[in-house]
């Protein structure tokens with residue numbers, strides 16, 4: 001396919017399989033079993049190619065679904081996110097789950113190419129049945145869509161200690177619920193989940209379409225637990241990207257782990273063979289924190305104090321010890337205005353989050369801004385949907401514990417939380433999670 005063309009059915013390879021019968025039933029809802037079984041012949045054209053990112057003029061970038069690692073981690077952070085978590089429904093078996101992951105992988109391999117979830121899709125099926133695809137992305141380009149899947153601790157052993165799917169022996173020792181952190185104000189309705197799906201794209205409609213259709217395919221097997229929309233990425237994950245700003249108006253992502261730092265991604269992001277759970281090698285751990293930001297209080301804070309709280313200057317994002325944005329902070333440097341005081345406050349966010357204060361731990365941050373309407377006091381329900389990928393959850397735990405004295409804490413509140421093991425990417429002709437279920 002040459003640059004400038006929109007992908008179509010002729011550009012892609014025959015798949016190993018189409019959607020399962022359960023997946024087809026999901027698209028129709030539980031009541032339409034007869035029609036669904038009759039419609040199965042319409043499926044089964046596409047599978048993702050294993051090629052590297054392709055750029056289509058005017059249509060955004062396309063990332064392959066298959067590969068060593070799942071896309072959506074070191075992939076340059078897109079502009080939008082729709083994140084969803086699911087609980088497995090009672091009655092779903094281990095085999096059903098494996099089949100669901102195959103269905104989700106199949107559909108995702110099409111979605112990332114800008115295609116419908118099936119060959120008959122939104123408008124090519126029987127006029128007597130609901131369409132396989134909901135249709136709101138018809139005609140939209142791939143928009144750099146990535147779809148990333150994760151498995152929560154409760155998938156292995158649920159809250160009552162039950163091993164529902166015979167997976168307990170495969171639970172990575174590090175995949176446990178996060179400890180309680182000081183200041184946590186977590187809402188269980190915005191926390192946890194047996195499974196998670198992160199859909200990121202440069203077009204919000206494309207990301208929402210992906211989650212909506214994957215949820216539909218999962219009907220009867222999983223149920224949506226909570227979901228989060230986000231805009232305006234708050235990190236750069238590639239040196240090719242400019243550093244964006246969060247809702248406090250500061251550049252966010254300056255000192256992030258970047259895709260081009262391959263020795264850092266090996267050391268800090270990807271689970272290696274021998275780390276504990278062999279099926280997870282090439283994967284990662286994802287921590288999500290929904291952080292409410294008290295932006296109305298923040299907006300009344302003097303600029304000088306805002307900068308002191310973060311430890312960086314607001315315009316350029318440079319450390320208060322001097323230099324330009326990417327200069328290393330010097331925590332020993334003295335303030336030029338306040339005699340005997342450090343230029344970077346020891347309780348500023350950057351001082352406490354910096355690797356030198358955390359035994360060298362670094363995180364790959366991939367968060368997004370959110371505004372979910374407003375509260376009854378007329379304040380915007382706004383914040384940062386913080387996402388970080390790391391080789392070991394201990395990296396996040398260590399930094400978050402260090403942030404217990406963060407000056408920023410007066411203006412933020414953690415209201416949602418979750419942790420998931422992120423399996424490696426699907427091999428060509430395989431599915432995400434095959435190393436665990438296969």
Ligand code: HEM
Nearest residue numbers: 250251252253254255256291350353354355384399400412
């Ligand atoms: C609403 C909450 C938060 C805001 C507004 C915020 C904002 C910022 C800003 C402006 C920077 C400096 C620029 C940069 O290097 O990216 C930064 C750095 C950083 N933040 Fe946050 N952050 C928040 C929450 C968190 C959380 C929960 C963690 C992890 C537990 C975290 C970990 C880090 C790390 C590791 C750095 C880089 C420090 C360095 O190496 O210099 N942040 N954050």
